[in-house]
Amino acid sequence: MPLLIVESPKKAKQIASYLGRDWTVKACFGHVRDLPAKKEEIPVKYRAQAWARLGVDVEGGYTPIYVERAKANVLAELRAAVKAAKGDVYLASDPDREGESIAWHLSVVLGLKDARRVTYQEVTKAAIQKALQSPRPINLALVAAQESRRILDRLAGYGVSPLLWDAIGGPQSAGRVQSAALMLLAQREQARMRFVPAGYWRVAAQVGTTPPFQATVQAIRGLPLATAASFTPQGQLKEGLEVAQLDAQKAEGLRGYLEGREAEVTGIEVSPVVRRPPPPFTTSSLQQAAGARLRFSVETTSRAAQSLYEQGLITYIRTDSPALSDEALELARVAVQERFGQGALPPAPRQYATRNANAQEAHEAIRPAGDFKAPKATGLSGDELALYTLIYTRTVASQMQDALGEKTTVRLQAGVVTLGATGTRLTQRGFTALYEDEAEDADDQALPALTVGQRVGLSGVKVEEKKSSAPPRYGEGAFVQLMEKAGIGRPSTYASTLKTLQGRSYVAVRGRKLHVTPLGLCVAMYLMQQLPQLVDARFTAEMERELDTIAQGALKRTVYLDRVWREALQPAIARAQRTSPRLRVPGQEAVFEVQGGQVSLRTAQGVVTLPPELLPEDLNEQSIAALLAGTWKVGRGVRAERVPASSDVDKPARAPRRKKGEAGTTKAPRKSRQAGGSRKGKRL
């Protein structure tokens, strides 16, 4: 009886139902071998080698040591199944670089002579049967690309981390993905600390039509009024920009000038607006949307999605492709037709392509599985119902018509002052019909019918001083999307990278935003100075290009690894200073110092060890004085948790217990270090 091996047990069950009793289908649960993680995993015969710690013979052609990683019973079951199949085995791991590698490791571990590799893009009976008819040998060039990736990550991670043990102290870590991610966050944090806000004024008047509408001052004597975009991050007016700047007195004068004055409509522009439905979900866009709309953390989303997948309600959850299978396109179109009628459907199904250059597209989009159960029919509740509804709605919406409308821009002249207003009106709701519970854009207003030359009255003039704001900190979802765009990490690792950064206390979540801790800033700055190539997101982009060349058979693995290791990383590690970094705190007369994994703040008045919950945003003159006096407490001088905006009120209520858990995650590892650190517990 032939044997088919796939990665996921869920998929195995599905495929077994297609193939019937003539086949055995087994899961290998992902990778079955890996480099040894720690000393006791290194086979005894290698332990004396200088390179043994790395698990890769860097002197002998980068030969890796592989040890079995899978749970013992998994491999035992596979071996028994291979025996029963008399070697008639098909390897159907995922159709990407990692999947090819898994197939190769399986062929070695299971002693398969002429391994038969099969791949398919969608899990349907027809696709599987077709795939089984054309098995091919394992693509060893693609395996070499994966092996290069694995070795590079090991050399970078295990090569650089020890520098941090010396320079920072404690169980610190560095890696191609986590350090580049940390750097992105640190750069944003630094940009915020350096940011100098600039003041500007917004002046708006009510226009006395029926209905009335709001118009804002655009220009005075033809000179545009300064806005946030007129200033540099240093708070200076941008070079060569001529704008009108107000102060309190001038703004008040302008108010008096406009109040009760008559204005003339001098221009009306109407332009068409087309809004396309958003594409079906990938791992990263689902995490982003669930964060924004349901206020889920990345971890909450991952957990709920995994459960929905296991219940057979949605397709595979770790994917970088927004594409829908033909079957799914049809089911989504049926759902649209049943609810909104034929008119809501575009003539042809909409197919979506990824815009991500690194996408491997081994799976389709995240969508309802099977027969597209309506959310109400699933019997779900709580987080899972909310997430399923989000996925269902997004999938169905993706097969609906565009929303069409027109945007009207009006210009008014009142003496020397030019005012403007815009309004958008939808003429065809299209997919937005599915999102009717949504609040409209705050800027959108209905404009009355106007004609050029018409005279209208201004009243209720409001002047408001505003400040340009620093680039915002990332929320978890937005950051996952940034990682994807930068090409660092994979759908299966976005959540765990965030967890690693928090577990190491480099990053903390406060008010649903990602903050870099003082320790994270010190680590990032140290790496930036000593190993700039590692923290550069372009390192990964370059790696991906080279791996592609290896996969095409046009570049030798050893040649590439020599270039990144022997000629670049290894000498940089050898040259690196191992002294602890000092980091000036922007805007303060203070310096971060770090010793034994502990960050202290040094000022002219003295030195104080920073409490673990202190974040850079907490530092100002008052808090530094309190720290030195030993009276600082978290929450003092920190804005209270944001009260939900009114538009959030109708969203599903979130259980408060989760917030508590999130706040706790950053504390535990630090405590263990302070206690002397012999605790072996793995938190990650």
Added chain:
DNA sequence: CAGTGAGCGAGCTTCCGCTTGACTT
């Protein structure tokens, strides 16, 4: 003489990516 404590030295920490339960708390 037995117990205590200071001081010293050795050993440890770590990567990324693929997949799920089986464990506690």
